[in-house]
Amino acid sequence: MKSLGSIRRSFAPWADPAAKPYILFENVTKKFGDFVAVDDLSLSLFEREFFALLGASGCGKSTLLRMLAGFEEPTSGRILLDGQDLRGIPPYRRPVNMMFQSYALFPHMTVEQNIAFGLKQDGMPKPEIAERVGAMLKLVKLEPFAKRKPHQLSGGQRQRVALARSLAKRPKVLLLDEPLGALDKKLREETQFELMDLQQELGLTFVVVTHDQEEAMTMADRIAIMDKGKVKQVATPAEIYEAPNSRFVADFVGSVNLFEGQVSKASNGAMQIASGDLVLKARNGADADTGNTVWFAIRPEKIRVTPQKPEGGDANAMEGEIYDIAYLGDMTIYNVRLDDGRIIKASTMNSARVNENILSWHDRAWISFNSDAGVVLTA
Known part of the structure; x- marks a missing residue:
């Protein structure tokens, strides 16, 4: 059985029609004056899921999270958690906890x-508090730093303190608002895997808000792509990347080349697309009839760059000139300007230390890709 991309784990309750959503947004709208932050949005999340809300600033993702936390109330619609309508329930009575980007640690308190x-605020007995705090310190590997204050910790250690504090009350759902934004790139990458492992170990439901595509793709079981208060697509990371449902999603996640054209022939899932002087052969065809305008979306890593024209009947091939090159160590990115002026981005992995057929600026080159390497979009 073929699958799109790697499978992170065999957890997929959303694929079961009988599965009951753990968190349910039903036709939720949130307005601030005349501004619609969340627009008639419906969304289902499942217990023990690591779910990511991904979008640009102002798309409504943080507002959605704040409504779930209880810091904002929906203008209309309702939010259910484990079957309970959350309307009117204050934040401190909801079985959720929120970890903010700023961490909001008390500077005068030790780790x-x-x-x-939070445990003291709830009136938990001192012996139980000590036991729970010890367990949290062990969980986030901060036992040697228990007596330190926040200013004596690194950014990554402060992030772990905030995480431990959020988990100490054992919420049913942990909400994370840009949780890794304050960390440097290397530490952020390490912490992504730690959060994944921690979430699976604890068996909690995590909902993370981020504008970082790589962060969402790494950590989440599913991703909701948001724009202007609406959800554009909800799917696994591999499905979002390999099978976007629109040009917006294809362009928002990763890098993509889009060929616009008209369907000149269509039969049994295969089609030909007339795009300027090019005729593209495509599979993974959408529901489109002859004459319809479509877009063929293909990722740079699916495109080959060669000095000679490739052989093979199934390959789309076109000639151009190397316009720009970016060497990134693990890969090289080529911008190839076709003879009609279009610039196509292709990337190749540098799997060998020495490349005998190296291409340079202004060289003539061929780009090629198989008919099933991309996806045909109608919107």
Whole structure:
């Protein structure tokens, strides 16, 4: 059985029609004056899911998270958690906890005092607090730093304190608002895997808001792409990347080349697309009739760049000139200007230290890709 991309784990309750959503947004709208932040949005999340809300600033993702936390109330619609309508329930009575981008640690308190704060507010007995704090310190590997204050910690350590404090009350759902935004790139990448492992170990439901595509693709079981208060697509990372449902999603996630054209022939899922002087052969065809305008979306890594014209009947091939080159160590990115002026981006992995057929600026080159390497879009 073929699948799109790698499978992170065999957890997929959304594929079961009988599965009951754990968190349900039903026709939720949120307005701030005349501005519509969330627009008639419906969304289902499942227990133990690591779910990501991904979108540009102002798309409504943080507002959605704040409504789930109880910091905002929907203008209309309702939000259910484990079957309970959350309307009117204050944040401190909801079985959720939120970890903010700023971490919001108390500077005058030690690490263990910060973690214990919410437990003390709830009136938990001191022996139980000590036991829970110890367990949290062990979980986030901060036992040697228990007596330190936030200013004595690195950014990654402060992030772990905030995470431990959020988990100490054992919420049913942990909400994370840009949780790794304050970390440097290398530490952010390490922490992504730690969060994934921690979420699966605890068996909690995580909902993360981020504008970082790589972060969402790495951590989440599913991703909701948002724009202007609406959800554009909800799917697994591989499905979002390999099978976007629109030009917006294809262009938003990763890098993509889009060929616009008209369907000149269509039969049994295969079609030909007339795009300027080019005729593209495409599979993964959408529902489109002859004469319809469509877009063929193909990722740069699916395109081959060669000095000679490739052989093979199934390949789309076109000639151009190397316009730009970016060497990134693990890969090289080529911008190839076709003879009709279009610039196509292709990327190749540098799997060998020495390349005998190296291409340089202004060289003539061929780009090619198979008919099933991309996806045909109608919107």
